[in-house]
Amino acid sequence: MTDAPRDLQDLIDLMARLPGLGPRSARRAVLHLLKKRAQVMVPLARSLQAVAESARDCLTCGNLATTETCPICADPKRATGTICVVEDVADLWAMERAAGFRGRYHVLGGTLSALDAVGPEDLRIPQLMSRVDAEGVSEVILALNATVDGQTTAHYIADALEGRGVAVTSLAQGVPIGGELDYLDDGTITAALKARKAF
């Protein structure tokens, strides 16, 4: 409730639906945009419209793209023998920022969930199996989140890949870089202890 004109209020309500913004910060954002109409507001409107029209899933890996094949799948310098399986595009971006992986990805689009009735066919699991058979893949890295649903999905995929002649690996679990033991949960400490290695 701002007593603002109708369409201004509509804009505030839409902004408030973004994650990280509430009604108050949405009001602040809209006032800020109105002050920077030419520099930010109009370009933002155009950019939203353009991306809404052009963004699509890469046919191969499910990454966000503006073409049929995403830049990573189209890059001949990325090794084809290794596929890194992630839940979501945000996870793919996080992996790319870490810049330690030079293979290809496969974005599942979520995790298996009995509660929400999400089965393998609702994710890109069948496509992953076809890729493994077709692309001469030697290793599948399961980079799924360390949550219950993420690990359930990882186990399901590992089972499905059995007998296809590919190595199935997963990200190491342990103490994060810069992490302090005192602030870590018991599960992480136990996992790090179990996976201890020669110093």
Place this chain on the structure above:
Amino acid sequence: MTDAPRDLQDLIDLMARLPGLGPRSARRAVLHLLKKRAQVMVPLARSLQAVAESARDCLTCGNLATTETCPICADPKRATGTICVVEDVADLWAMERAAGFRGRYHVLGGTLSALDAVGPEDLRIPQLMSRVDAEGVSEVILALNATVDGQTTAHYIADALEGRGVAVTSLAQGVPIGGELDYLDDGTITAALKARKAF
């Protein structure tokens, strides 16, 4: 850095310029928008464009409007004898949410500031003087922020209004409703003590 396609990255960069959003939350917001393309993303693009084109300052009071005169100035039920002076549209909205004021507003558009070379002509102070003379105003309420610049501006306006036959008042200062003394700054406690009243 997300390794996202160019126009997706442009959108993320624009979103990150909104107050309250950083690079990480801008990425999350864009992925969220792409999941709700028809429900949120396209309407948001349209709404931004529409408001960028239609929003303007009310010719009378400086409030945000989509017409020459804002809904408050156009409302015959709002008393014309009292003008509440605020710095910004956000402050006007805050006053309206409190719903305790039934007069008209005057939005200055900022505060006087020697440092930023903001003088009376850069704000809507001359227009305020004209309104006071023309509209038969009996009281001007200075609802400026309790900051140094806000109070400097308040003093300037109070001086300029002297001899025009209007009462000049300001918001009471004191302990906020629900406030605990232990958490209040010394200035507020001193002000509340000085302005103490019969219980």
